[in-house]
Amino acid sequence: MATVETGKPVPDFAAQATNNKDIVLSRLQGWKVVLYFYPKDNTPGCTTEGLDFKEFHEDFKKAKTLVFGVSKDTLKSHEQFKAEYSLPFELISDTDSYLCRMFEVIQPINMYGKQIPGVERSTFLIDSKGILRKEWRKVRVNGHVEEVLEAAEACE
Secondary structure (H helix, E strand, O other): OOOOOOOOEOOOOEEEEOOOEEEEHHHHOOOEEEEEEOOOOOOHHHHHHHHHHHHOHHHHHHOOEEEEEEEOOOHHHHHHHHHHHOOOOEEEEOOOOHHHHHOOOEEEEEEOOEEEEEEOOEEEEEOOOOEEEEEEOOOOOOOHHHHHHHHHHHOO
């Protein structure tokens, strides 16, 4: 499997998302794409991050940027999470970890004193030609979405 690298084209992928959408990267040419990976639906940090992206959704649209949340949760879980918080963007279900592996976001995390593999909160900005322009790893939620928006606005 190909992995992503800043400044290089992102390998095409297809993924299932909320609202019965099939997200195919090559069909999104002409739009910038933000993929934000988060550990789990309905957890405090993930909810805050989703609400932050919701708050700036119109600004991302003005910047010709589509936002997608990605986690290993099921579509059913995503649909409930999206509905509960009225998230205006689609959530991609990556139950087989295909995108998580492609973007190398599965990292050892500490859970009750044990190291286990988990999704490291990370965000990726893909330009309108499919090139990975910026990545944020080990994301801290506060102020993150504003930084991503600023990068999207500055990118073609």
